[in-house]
Amino acid sequence: MSTLTVPSPRPRPARWVFRLHRWALYVWAALVLTASALLLWAAGPLADRATRGWHRMLECPRQGPCSVDVGFYYTVFDLLSYAMIILPFLVAAWAAVALTAPGTESGSAPSAWLQGITPARWLTARLALPAAVITAGTTLLVILHRYAGAAPEDRRGPGPEWWMPRAFYTNGPALAAACLTALAAGALTGLLVRRTLPSLGITLAATTLLFTGVHRLMPHLWPLVTKVNDFQHGYAVRPGALEVVHGIATRGGGRVPAPECTVDSAKALAACERLYARHGGTGYFTQYHPASHYWPLQLTTTALLLLLTALLTAATFAVLRRRTG
Numbered sequence: 250m251s252t253l254t255v256p257s258p259r260p261r262p263a264r265w266v267f268r269l270h271r272w273a274l275y276v277w278a279a280l281v282l283t284a285s286a287l288l289l290w291a292a293g294p295l296a297d298r299a300t301r302g303w304h305r306m307l308e309c310p311r312q313g314p315c316s317v318d319v320g321f322y323y324t325v326f327d328l329l330s331y332a333m334i335i336l337p338f339l340v341a342a343w344a345a346v347a348l349t350a351p352g353t354e355s356g357s358a359p360s361a362w363l364q365g366i367t368p369a370r371w372l373t374a375r376l377a378l379p380a381a382v383i384t385a386g387t388t389l390l391v392i393l394h395r396y397a398g399a400a401p402e403d404r405r406g407p408g409p410e411w412w413m414p415r416a417f418y419t420n421g422p423a424l425a426a427a428c429l430t431a432l433a434a435g436a437l438t439g440l441l442v443r444r445t446l447p448s449l450g451i452t453l454a455a456t457t458l459l460f461t462g463v464h465r466l467m468p469h470l471w472p473l474v475t476k477v478n479d480f481q482h483g484y485a486v487r488p489g490a491l492e493v494v495h496g497i498a499t500r501g502g503g504r505v506p507a508p509e510c511t512v513d514s515a516k517a518l519a520a521c522e523r524l525y526a527r528h529g530g531t532g533y534f535t536q537y538h539p540a541s542h543y544w545p546l547q548l549t550t551t552a553l554l555l556l557l558t559a560l561l562t563a564a565t566f567a568v569l570r571r572r573t574g
Contacts, residue, residue: 273343274382281386287329288393295322296400303401323408326397330415333390333424337431338456340383344435345452346445348375349565368573372566376436380429387425394419411543412491414464421547426554427463431456433561440568463553468493470549473536480522484533491538497530504534 298320349372398420409416418424435452442448468491476485477498484495496506538546 270347270379273347277382277386281389284329284332284390285393287325288390288397291322291325291329292393292397292400295320295325296397298322299401322401327408327415329394329397330409330419333387333394333419334415336387336390336424337427337460338453340428341431341435341452341456342449344379344432345439345448346435348379348432349436349439368569369566372436372569376432376562376565379432383428383432384425387428388422391420391422391424410489410491411540412468412538412546417464417467417543417547417550421544421551423547423551423554426551426558427460430459430554430558430561433558433565434459437561437565437568440565440572459557463550463557466553467546467550468538470553471538471542471545474539474542475534475536477532477534479532480525480530482533485535487537487539489540491542492535493538494536496534497525498532498534499529500531505530 299322302320411417418427434456435448438452438455439445439448442451473493476487478485486492494504496504498504
């Protein structure tokens, strides 16, 4: 008499990860949908009201003094910009607390491996599904943020320069790349520390240092524009430009930092010029990024963040391989 053997169902890590983290997915979806609705509200009724206010302001000189109400467009838009900037830190915190640390700390990860899921597949599933969801959500928010930012016909209200974090990262793919880097950093920290609360603190500190370094490096990822003026015309200042380096140009074509010299009068200015001349200076130089460099810097910063993501991910797999043999 033969025995009928029923094969065990093949493990499906993606379904397992979804069931394990479905509440995090629901929260993320709620955040993205809420922010998307607010951005559409800003791009529609709020932007229309702001435009009417600016048109009213243009008529004020002809009609005499008047008050202008531009509504809540700028308030809502700026608050959403700040909210988008903190998304990588939320992702890093979640990854450190829920992605790898609980599994290795409580022993659920080894039990999953005993069910036919190899450590590599376990980690791949833990990273791939959140990465796809995070990329889709941040991409949607960036598209809507750019749409809302361009909605008013005349945006004269106070706003950040294009190179400031809440303008630079919220209008391009660097935000999605930053979230992926944070995800990888949180996963690596959780696997190394294997305790939830210490992983949270270390990950947030490391993420802050990481993105501070990336933003400081950003201006040096693309060639600078150099402008030289004579001493009489002073430094070349371009509206909206990101100034990186300035100093004095020398007779031999070199560029050196300007010696410290306090200018509080025309006499002092002449003294400063004589001081610069003694150092071989022939004029002032300024190296900067114009606003047209936004996309080159955006793409090079995105590439740098993706490289960091790849390195952190490779390190995470290496640590897992060492611990599981």
